[in-house]
Amino acid sequence: MEMRTIRLLRRHTRAGQEYAIGVQLVIPKRDAEWLVEQKIADPVGWQFAGSTSEVRAPVQSAGSAKSLVPARKGCCGHRW
Numbered sequence: 001m002e003m004r005t006i007r008l009l010r011r012h013t014r015a016g017q018e019y020a021i022g023v024q025l026v027i028p029k030r031d032a033e034w035l036v037e038q039k040i041a042d043p044v045g046w047q048f049a050g051s052t053s054e055v056r057a058p059v060q061s062a063g064s065a066k067s068l069v070p071a072r073k074g075c076c077g078h079r080w
Contacts, residue, residue, distance in 0.1 A: 004032035006041035 007024050012035070019025065024044055027035075035041040 002029040003027065004029045004046055005044040006032045006035055007044050008035075008041050010040050012040055 003026050005024055005026050008019055008021055011021060012019050032043070036043055
């Protein structure tokens with residue numbers, strides 16, 4: 001199971017244990033992404049797919065003139 005580290009922005013209870021603001025937790029990736037989406041936590045040391053305004057495509061080739069392509073934005077902001 002892939003794990004992620006998060007830092008809590010609000011108090012949070014997990015598995016019956018209450019955690020204070022600023023505590024870092026290592027939890028399953030899916031749970032971490034949900035907490036970040038709900039603005040309960042910030043990611044630590046990883047980049048959440050919806051956290052940047054621009055996502056760049058991988059470099060296609062060394063001689064390619066169009067090597068970086070910005071991602072599209074949806075009608076409701078960065079996450080769509």
